[in-house]
Amino acid sequence: MHIPDGIMSPPVLAVLAGVSAAGLGYAVRRANRELDEATVPLLGTMAAFVFAAQMVNFPIAAGTSAHFVGSALVGITLGPWAGLVVMAAVLLIQCFLFQDGGLTALGANFFNMGILGVGLAWGVHRLATAWLGPRAHIPAAFFAAWLASVVPAIACAVELGISGVFPIVPAATAMGGLHAVCGIAEAFVTVVALDFLRKVRPGAVYAAAATSPAPRAVPCADPQSRPGPSPAESSGNAP
Amino acid sequence: MTPRRTWLLGLGLAALIVAALAPFASEHPDTLERTLATHGTGAEPPPATGPAPMPDYRVPALGAGGWSTVVAGCVGLGAVVLLVRLLVRPRRAANPSEPRRP
Numbered sequence: 001m002h003i004p005d006g007i008m009s010p011p012v013l014a015v016l017a018g019v020s021a022a023g024l025g026y027a028v029r030r031a032n033r034e035l036d037e038a039t040v041p042l043l044g045t046m047a048a049f050v051f052a053a054q055m056v057n058f059p060i061a062a063g064t065s066a067h068f069v070g071s072a073l074v075g076i077t078l079g080p081w082a083g084l085v086v087m088a089a090v091l092l093i094q095c096f097l098f099q100d101g102g103l104t105a106l107g108a109n110f111f112n113m114g115i116l117g118v119g120l121a122w123g124v125h126r127l128a129t130a131w132l133g134p135r136a137h138i139p140a141a142f143f144a145a146w147l148a149s150v151v152p153a154i155a156c157a158v159e160l161g162i163s164g165v166f167p168i169v170p171a172a173t174a175m176g177g178l179h180a181v182c183g184i185a186e187a188f189v190t191v192v193a194l195d196f197l198r199k200v201r202p203g204a205v206y207a208a209a210a211t212s213p214a215p216r217a218v219p220c221a222d223p224q225s226r227p228g229p230s231p232a233e234s235s236g237n238a239p
Numbered sequence: 240m241t242p243r244r245t246w247l248l249g250l251g252l253a254a255l256i257v258a259a260l261a262p263f264a265s266e267h268p269d270t271l272e273r274t275l276a277t278h279g280t281g282a283e284p285p286p287a288t289g290p291a292p293m294p295d296y297r298v299p300a301l302g303a304g305g306w307s308t309v310v311a312g313c314v315g316l317g318a319v320v321l322l323v324r325l326l327v328r329p330r331r332a333a334n335p336s337e338p339r340r341p
Binding site for chain 2: 001002003007028031032033035036037038039040041042043044045046047048049051052053055056057058059060062063064065066067082085086088089090092093094095096097098099100103153156157160164165166167170171174175178179182200201
């Protein structure tokens, strides 16, 4: 789903680049404020995992391939801000070293797979676990990951449709349909990875930490080792 | 889990994916390329002209074989980790309420 150079119209590119630059700048600031040094290994290894997994294209229907994107995995595990920083690092390296995704389309790709994908997955998962409790963690993650595959794909088709590359409705239907299929794989990999993380590193899940009675939402937190939250902190949006 | 174990486990798993799975990745067009081919009104996208040294996840000097992908992927892993390290500069040191790590 990485948009290459030369197909998106300059106005669409410019708008998405602007939104993405502002979003990334804000995310870097928030991440640096929320995180502590102990979270860096988790961020680095999540970025490495997402990069590696994105290299593995697998066939879906009719001579078409797709790969794991990881928007939901990083959003749910690291929270929206650190998740966006990780996605940005992956997309930047893919673009500058491997020509995967165009240089001019970097903003559009970050908007789709980062801001939309990470933000949506994190928000859906957080709402669902806040509403239904921590036992909804895995089903909510599954649905959030599927949604984070389908919605950015439709957005990508709409952006390219506005650019005049193809008619919006059939292209958005095609992209949405293909991603409804590969979203299932995305969702499976996401929940397997979350389950693995929960086993090897309890407390590594940002949203679960934020909705449980345990402490402020910092991914590295070992829930037992932190003092209780203040009401402002337990919202997950501590300043 | 100590930071060292996190790095070892995470990077080990990522390297395993690059070495064991990436060389066998499907060469079929991806969902966007497929949609462009089916519904696109214009010509093919122009050939990429970016500065990327390893287009298509292959080291040019190593050809198009599996090893080329593995080497390119490992370089990418290192670069991604380095970039995360550059972007993430937490204001706080490791949380003092955490148990001391050996």
